[in-house]
Amino acid sequence: MSNSGNSNVFSWLNAAGLSKYYPAFASENIDDDGFLRLTIQDYNRFGITAINERKSLFQLIQLLKTQQQPSTQSSIPPPVSGQGAPHSAKYDVVDPYMPHQGDSKRPPPKSSGRPADAPSYVTGSKIRVVVRKRPMNKKELGNHEIDIVTVDTDDVVSVHEQKVRVDLTKYIDRHRFRFDQVFDEDCPNEDVYRCTAQPLIESVFQGGRVTCFAYGQTGSGKTFTMMGKKDNGLYGLAGKDIFQLLRQPQYNHMHATVSFFEIYCDRLFDLLNNRKRVEALEDHSSNIVIHGLKEFDATSVNDIIAAIDAGQNARSTGTTSANADSSRSHAIFQITLKTTGKGGRGEKVVGKFSFIDLAGSERGADTRNSDRQTRMEGAEINKSLLALKECIRAMDQQHNHLPFRGSKLTMVLKDSFVGENCHTVMIANVSPNSGSCENTLNTLRYADRVKELKQGDDKVNRLIDRARGPVSTKPKKQLVAKAQPKRLAQPKPAWRGVNDDDDGMVKEEDNDDDEYDNGGDDEQEDELARTHEELITRILDEEDEFIAAHRQEVEDMMELVKKEMQLLAEVEEPGSDVDAYVKNLDKLLLQKIAKIEQLRKTLIAFQDELKMEETMSKTRNKR
Numbered sequence: 077m078s079n080s081g082n083s084n085v086f087s088w089l090n091a092a093g094l095s096k097y098y099p100a101f102a103s104e105n106i107d108d109d110g111f112l113r114l115t116i117q118d119y120n121r122f123g124i125t126a127i128n129e130r131k132s133l134f135q136l137i138q139l140l141k142t143q144q145q146p147s148t149q150s151s152i153p154p155p156v157s158g159q160g161a162p163h164s165a166k167y168d169v170v171d172p173y174m175p176h177q178g179d180s181k182r183p184p185p186k187s188s189g190r191p192a193d194a195p196s197y198v199t200g201s202k203i204r205v206v207v208r209k210r211p212m213n214k215k216e217l218g219n220h221e222i223d224i225v226t227v228d229t230d231d232v233v234s235v236h237e238q239k240v241r242v243d244l245t246k247y248i249d250r251h252r253f254r255f256d257q258v259f260d261e262d263c264p265n266e267d268v269y270r271c272t273a274q275p276l277i278e279s280v281f282q283g284g285r286v287t288c289f290a291y292g293q294t295g296s297g298k299t300f301t302m303m304g305k306k307d308n309g310l311y312g313l314a315g316k317d318i319f320q321l322l323r324q325p326q327y328n329h330m331h332a333t334v335s336f337f338e339i340y341c342d343r344l345f346d347l348l349n350n351r352k353r354v355e356a357l358e359d360h361s362s363n364i365v366i367h368g369l370k371e372f373d374a375t376s377v378n379d380i381i382a383a384i385d386a387g388q389n390a391r392s393t394g395t396t397s398a399n400a401d402s403s404r405s406h407a408i409f410q411i412t413l414k415t416t417g418k419g420g421r422g423e424k425v426v427g428k429f430s431f432i433d434l435a436g437s438e439r440g441a442d443t444r445n446s447d448r449q450t451r452m453e454g455a456e457i458n459k460s461l462l463a464l465k466e467c468i469r470a471m472d473q474q475h476n477h478l479p480f481r482g483s484k485l486t487m488v489l490k491d492s493f494v495g496e497n498c499h500t501v502m503i504a505n506v507s508p509n510s511g512s513c514e515n516t517l518n519t520l521r522y523a524d525r526v527k528e529l530k531q532g533d534d535k536v537n538r539l540i541d542r543a544r545g546p547v548s549t550k551p552k553k554q555l556v557a558k559a560q561p562k563r564l565a566q567p568k569p570a571w572r573g574v575n576d577d578d579d580g581m582v583k584e585e586d587n588d589d590d591e592y593d594n595g596g597d598d599e600q601e602d603e604l605a606r607t608h609e610e611l612i613t614r615i616l617d618e619e620d621e622f623i624a625a626h627r628q629e630v631e632d633m634m635e636l637v638k639k640e641m642q643l644l645a646e647v648e649e650p651g652s653d654v655d656a657y658v659k660n661l662d663k664l665l666l667q668k669i670a671k672i673e674q675l676r677k678t679l680i681a682f683q684d685e686l687k688m689e690e691t692m693s694k695t696r697n698k699r
């Protein structure tokens with residue numbers, strides 16, 4: 077087969093107003109003369125019933141155009157997304173576990189064709205991974221970018237990557253991933269909520285810890301999903317259901333509190349208290365307590381909206397320019413249910429719902445940036461996303477040791493990973509435009525990795541066990557770094573993808589051998605990247621220590637200055653002992669010199685680390 081006709085395909089489809097079908101055409105389908113060779117899948121996809129092996133693109137365009145007419149009484153299903161069921165039915169879920177939900181007329185969810193159609197948390201798994209595609213925006217359409225992401229049946233999402241061969245011919249590399257659920261660009265927040273967070277609300281009243289992450293590149297729709305417009309984001313929708321349940325008599329001994337904080341460069345800032353820095357500390361029972369974090373009582377969804385507005389405002393109007401960009405920090409909004417103690421005393425936490433709007437996933441790749449602050453942010457984001465994946469894995473596989481100390485993000489979420497009644501939902505948001513292809517693939521690979529390790533997947537568990545050896549309480553940095561693709565700082569390599577095969581079947585592709593069988597250059601580069609990222613983490617820790625040492629030095633100096641003033645006052649008294657004055661002053665000056673020298677020594681060591689980091693960054697960029 078030839079692909080010479082393929083270069084014109086896009087312009088033909090574009091001219092016919094059908095450019096969105098372009099990703100569906102693999103180059104192999106086009107003959108020299110512009111005829112298509114259609115597979116059985118294509119027949120199904122386009123609803124072609126006449127068994128004719130060859131069909132001209134023109135004929136196909138006519139067919140597709142006919143299908144697009146709203147008035148057409150055709151029984152042909154829509155060709156690209158939402159095949160089979162009309163869209164409104166596609167995401168509607170009647171959740172048998174939520175009797176308060178009300179609308180019993182809703183049709184059942186579209187079958188995925190897999191045995192377990194019930195939510196995964198009902199079928200035993202503690203994690204559920206879904207993908208949400210956002211619509212193309214005006215800018216992307218204005219730039220004539222193509223929508224390369226299609227949402228297929230059976231919860232499969234496909235990315236049609238445009239590639240060029242060495243002989244400069246173009247072709248499409250199609251990557252397919254299957255998730256628990258995939259939402260297309262027309263799906264409203266309410267449906268995403270109904271299929272992800274809502275079925276877990278009641279478990280929070282039963283002592284559960286539920287965590288809902290929005291993951292994806294900057295601008296892919298994380299905030300849109302979490303916040304929505306007014307109160308139709310996941311935060312607000314969950315709030316509505318929580319308060320509705322709180323009004324029921326069996327829960328009248330409970331009340332809700334909210335807190336909102338962000339993690340920037342491994343440091344915590346309270347978004348409901350002027351972005352004050354707060355600390356995550358481990359108490360004597362190994363619980364993580366966020367010391368100084370403000371919690372506010374919430375009695376209605378309006379309180380939730382007000383808290384979110386205040387927090388978002390604090391996020392975008394922060395005093396430092398660096399962390400003013402929300403895509404560089406993780407935002408954590410928590411609704412905690414507590415028993416109401418007498419006179420406000422003796423409160424006990426019943427359950428907690430945590431929503432996390434994660435930092436832009438592509439920021440983790442910023443470890444090669446020329447600006448040190450950006451490199452630091454990138455390294456911390458990378459570290460936290462890797463640690464998060466490790467913790468979700470450990471939780472789902474019920475490992476005894478949870479590597480929550482791998483980052484502040486996992487540390488503050490410790491209680492959401494341990495215990496029987498913990499559930500996690502990850503919403504991987506993707507942008508549809510061709511310019512975001514690499515980031516979209518990275519997002520899907522990361523999410524795929526989280527999903528792949530769901531409990532019960534014996535084959536994968538075996539792979540992991542082989543790679544891991546004994547379980548440790550620290551994240552396997554070496555393993556993680558080795559698993560990085562050539563662009564090391566990307567959050568996730570293609571451990572396993574689902575690719576198209578000739579027969580059109582979705583096939584699983586194990587790339588596990590590649591993880592451990594890199595070439596020498598790759599290994600060297602991995603090693604360098606790992607050392608570099610470790611150095612960045614160390615610098616961040618040392619920065620805190622240095623600032624603390626400097627503060628201590630200033631306080632000590634003030635003490636010494638006070639003593640000097642005392643000496644001055646004494647020496648100015650008539651008949652003062654000048655020998656004692658000189659002796660004591662000398663002592664004080666020596667102490668001051670010692671303090672300054674000590675601080676300077678620390679400063680020089682810190683400076684050396686910064687220089688080393690700069691050199692490493694340059695070396696990595698040259699490679």
Ligand SMILES: Nc1ncnc2c1ncn2[C@@H]1O[C@H](COP(=O)(O)OP(=O)(O)OP(=O)(O)O)[C@@H](O)[C@H]1O
Pocket residue numbers: 209210211213261263292293294295296297298299300301402403435436505
């Ligand atoms: N499903 C959707 N439907 C309609 N518009 C959407 C959807 N998802 C995102 N958008 C729009 O796309 C833009 C980017 O979305 P959003 O700000 O949520 O991205 P983000 O991933 O949170 O980015 P950042 O990491 O910068 O915070 C916004 O203008 C938003 O309104």
